[in-house]
Amino acid sequence: MFSTAKWTSTGVVTLCEGVYTCGRRCVGSSSSKRGILDKINPFKDGKGPSSEAASKACPPVKCCDDVVKVGAVEIPMFGYGTWQLYPPYVESSIEYALDIGIRHIDTSITFTNLQDIGTALEKLFKCGKYCRDEIFLSGKLPYYNMKPDDIPKVVQSYLEQLKVDYLDLFMIHYPVGVIEDKCLGEYFPDPTTDHIAIWKEMEGLVSRGCIKSLGLSNFNICQIQKLLQSATIKPVNLQTELHVYNQECDLVKFACGCGISVTAYAPLGSPGLVQHLFEISGSDNCVGYPLGNLTVERIGRKYRKTSANVLLRFLLQKGIIVIPKSEKPDRICSNFNVFDFELDGCDMEELEALDKGKYGKMFTNNVWQGTDKHPDCIEIVAEDRRQQTQLNHLEESRTF
Numbered sequence: 539m540f541s542t543a544k545w546t547s548t549g550v551v552t553l554c555e556g557v558y559t560c561g562r563r564c565v566g567s568s569s570s571k572r573g574i575l576d577k578i579n580p581f582k583d584g585k586g587p588s589s590e591a592a593s594k595a596c597p598p599v600k601c602c603d604d605v606v607k608v609g610a611v612e613i614p615m616f617g618y619g620t621w622q623l624y625p626p627y628v629e630s631s632i633e634y635a636l637d638i639g640i641r642h643i644d645t646s647i648t649f650t651n652l653q654d655i656g657t658a659l660e661k662l663f664k665c666g667k668y669c670r671d672e673i674f675l676s677g678k679l680p681y682y683n684m685k686p687d688d689i690p691k692v693v694q695s696y697l698e699q700l701k702v703d704y705l706d707l708f709m710i711h712y713p714v715g716v717i718e719d720k721c722l723g724e725y726f727p728d729p730t731t732d733h734i735a736i737w738k739e740m741e742g743l744v745s746r747g748c749i750k751s752l753g754l755s756n757f758n759i760c761q762i763q764k765l766l767q768s769a770t771i772k773p774v775n776l777q778t779e780l781h782v783y784n785q786e787c788d789l790v791k792f793a794c795g796c797g798i799s800v801t802a803y804a805p806l807g808s809p810g811l812v813q814h815l816f817e818i819s820g821s822d823n824c825v826g827y828p829l830g831n832l833t834v835e836r837i838g839r840k841y842r843k844t845s846a847n848v849l850l851r852f853l854l855q856k857g858i859i860v861i862p863k864s865e866k867p868d869r870i871c872s873n874f875n876v877f878d879f880e881l882d883g884c885d886m887e888e889l890e891a892l893d894k895g896k897y898g899k900m901f902t903n904n905v906w907q908g909t910d911k912h913p914d915c916i917e918i919v920a921e922d923r924r925q926q927t928q929l930n931h932l933e934e935s936r937t938f
């Protein structure tokens with residue numbers, strides 16, 4: 539059983555029929571991002587800059603060159619996450635992210651900041667600094683609206699709050715819907731959630747033009763397989779928890795084989811999750827902290843890069859889209875500084891060896907509790923959670 543609070547939180551790579559190809563998006567200035575980022579690397583001297591210094595250090599670049607292409611859909615590989623992006627920071631952070639070249643913004647109605655993101659975008663569009671079609675905007679169907687009839691009004695609400703005419707990508711946020719027990723004021727997983735009926739309704743919205751492409755989030759292989767059997771419009775993207783401690787090799791391989799690109803959420807290991815878990819349950823359930831991992835730090839020193847750069851570069855080199863969140867300009871800038879170096883084969887192997895499999899999952903094991911009761915979600919059981927907590931305790935005591 540879970541409480542209401544737990545559920546209110548939260549070159550071109552082409553993917554076509556299972557094949558990735560690489561190339562460059564042809565946009566804006568001819569100066570390569572590599573060159574620009576070389577010049578502006580605020581961590582060259584090993585020290586982080588102040589926010590003010592970072593703003594001065596980062597001249598606007600015209601585009602984020604690297605995109606994943608799935609059929610006709612181009613998804614910039616470096617996106618900007620907006621969970622826990624609090625309203626006072628939205629306007630400056632969104633503008634700053636766009637100014638340094640990020641062209642992909644991941645949103646969700648459950649993050650409760652859509653309106654602020656919409657206001658920020660509207661200002662930037664009105665003053666002519668950016669136009670709508672330069673930016674890839676994603677949204678998600680919330681778990682409390684997992685009924686076909688709800689979907690048109692949810693999408694309408696996205697469009698109104700974001701003040702745009704269309705979304706580039708609309709995903710099912712979580713495979714299990716929830717139903718509210720009004721007496722208890724709590725939500726319970728709805729084991730009857732019908733993915734096929736939901737998908738059909740979403741396909742209708744693509745035909746109407748208010749959504750350009752469809753995707754899934756937090757789905758497992760079995761659920762994707764079932765959906766693919768009846769989908770007329772295939773998902774172009776799977777957004778899932780993915781970081782060095784939870785590398786999801788089988789899921790990624792499966793998705794790529796089906797021509798579905800993968801986006802890593804929590805690519806830095808979501809350090810903000812600890813605060814969220816305290817807020818909802820008074821405990822952090824001991825989630826891991828890959829940013830402080832000694833191997834990651836050592837590899838960072840080798841390339842004169844931050845641990846965040848190593849974690850993000852590791853995923854990008856595997857063709858995985860990343861959407862790290864930060865509300866701090868110096869971090870937004872330094873995190874994006876991942877296109878001017880390449881991890882060598884040995885470093886990639888060392889990072890691959892940090893995978894803890896399902897024990898490395900932070901969200902599935904801590905936030906989405908209760909959904910293991912759904913027939914399609916039998917992967918995580920209580921015993922696994924206990925073992926994961928023990929492993930994380932060990933990890934923390936080794937790291938610090």
Ligand SMILES: NC(=O)c1ccc[n+]([C@@H]2O[C@H](COP(=O)([O-])OP(=O)(O)OC[C@H]3O[C@@H](n4cnc5c(N)ncnc54)[C@H](OP(=O)(O)O)[C@@H]3O)[C@@H](O)[C@H]2O)c1
Nearest residue numbers: 619620621644803804805806807808810846862863864865
């Ligand atoms: N589909 C889903 O179910 C789902 C679930 C969760 C998240 N998401 C999406 O994925 C995005 C990314 O996930 P996330 O936000 O959970 O995790 P994340 O991007 O891995 O980590 C974000 C956290 O790391 C901190 N941070 C950022 N850069 C840092 C750096 N260089 N050094 C140290 N700390 C740093 C941020 O704090 P500051 O802001 O203070 O810098 C923030 O607390 C979300 O924002 C959201 O858009 C989707």
